[in-house]
Amino acid sequence: MFFCAQCNRACQVYADFSSSTCLVKPAMQKGKVELYTHAMVREVITNDQGLATGVVYIDKKDLNEYRIGAKVVVLAASACETARIMLNSKSKQHPDGLSNSSGVVGRYLHDSTGTDRMGILPELIDRPRYNEDGVGGLHVYSPWWLDNKKLDFPRGYHLEYWGGMGMPSYGFGFGMDTMRKYITDELGKPTANGGYGAGLKNDVRRIYGSTVGMSGRGESIPQYDNYCAIDPDTVDKYGIPVLKFHYKWTEHEVKQSKHMHDTFEEILTGMGAIILGTKPGPETQYGLAAPGRIIHEVGTTRMGDDPKTSVLNKYAQAHECKNVFVVDGGSFVSQADKNPTWTILALSWRTSEYIINQLKSQNI
């Protein structure tokens, strides 16, 4: 066994997927890619016809400014950052930012809805040990079992379940001051919360793997009024104007969160779990996480057929600057309840093929 579990910040031995390991490295091996790292792009530069001619970036190591010329510029800086680059790319031809005469760049920013609940399964206290890596955070396939016509909110959500005997990491063993009472003796008498000594040590062992939780992640309704825009008063350390955010959930998301909590309780109770914590109420929007917390931000450079209401066409090509493409979450018009990465990858693949075709037919 190695005492590792660094998976969240890219695996050192390349045992899991990350774009640098699985996409960039093979691309580099083909020898046709020049990779610039520590390069913070500030803006896309354009010519008199309004076409992109390259980008300006700040080298993070020497803090100097550089330019790279390009036939085609593909932005993939993540939804908000791409909007920031486009909004900062002002010129005579693009006075409101690159391809932004519609004013839609930065608009329709949306994140998944999210809220969680957990419980403890007395039946799982004192579990036999075996390898349960991978049980945490999984998307158990649970088909939607309710009649949508009876819901008081549009769209829907999925559940992600967690629990299991994962590798203990920082925080493991916390909370025995509230959790120890769930360990009962033969007569069903609860152990006193807190404590110390051999009994406490043993109870941490006994409780290992007995908690289970679930997270609801759902579809929110994109809103014109939820947006990021350039903050005229603030720059980052590279001198680049930063974004500020305006985002409010509507009653749709709040009702969805309420519904999620009813579902959590139903499932946890059905499993025989003792539900922990209290059910959040209207004062916290039913536990609905603040916009941005689920880190699935998309929608800021949405695609569409009408240049008045969208930034990109259906191939993620900028309506007003045909040699600029966006291959991150910015192009999403809406985001299904699912997490965005695979869709970003698929759309990016599709755009890549389109770019090749367009170059071949000399359209760009």
Next chain:
Amino acid sequence: MDRRENIKVLLTGTVATGFLLSSGCKPDVDTTTTDTEIKGYGRVPQEILHDKKISSETFFSDKEKKMVTILVDIIIPKDEKSGSATEAGVPDFIEFMMKDYPKFQTPMRGGLMWLENFSLASYDKSFMDITHEQRIALIDQIAYPDTATVEMKNGVKFFNLIRNLTCTGFFTSEMGINDLGYVGNRPNQWNGVPDDVLKKFGLSYDQRTLDTCLKIEDQHKIAKWDAEGNLIG
């Protein structure tokens, strides 16, 4: 890529600005290095600096460190299965946490002081100088949050903090992980849920899962791709 190479690439493949050429390049900082005293993990330069900084500082005074050592071994003592919190290195872990998460500093230092004052008020002696039984008598008043008196509230809070840090420090150490019987993190090796456990819960694998996910004989086979990225074996 070193800076010279970088400039070359810039000049050949791109339009370089005058700004670049007139600027004196700073000496290269190799930001890809993962060389750090703390082995095993990749660290970015900022993290290396942070790690170096906190490992060169000491938070606890000698007396505080001794108090912490006594307390953690009361919280997690040696038993028939594994060693004590101190044997697992918990006092050093707590010292590290104080610097890595400075918000712990005041509650920890203040809590130790509170306990010291409590000892002086109860026995007219420092916590360091009282007997084990006397220490337990004090701790019993702050170790049980549901029944502790209101006057003990600060002590309870402190003891919750040190209990949390002790449990997590112990059970995330190699000793603690072995004690728990954690059996994951074995590359290429997953044998499914053992039969006796499945039986206990009245469950079993279906043939399709066994055929596709649990081919033990395939476990150490590594996939092969051709230059185009096609799976070839």
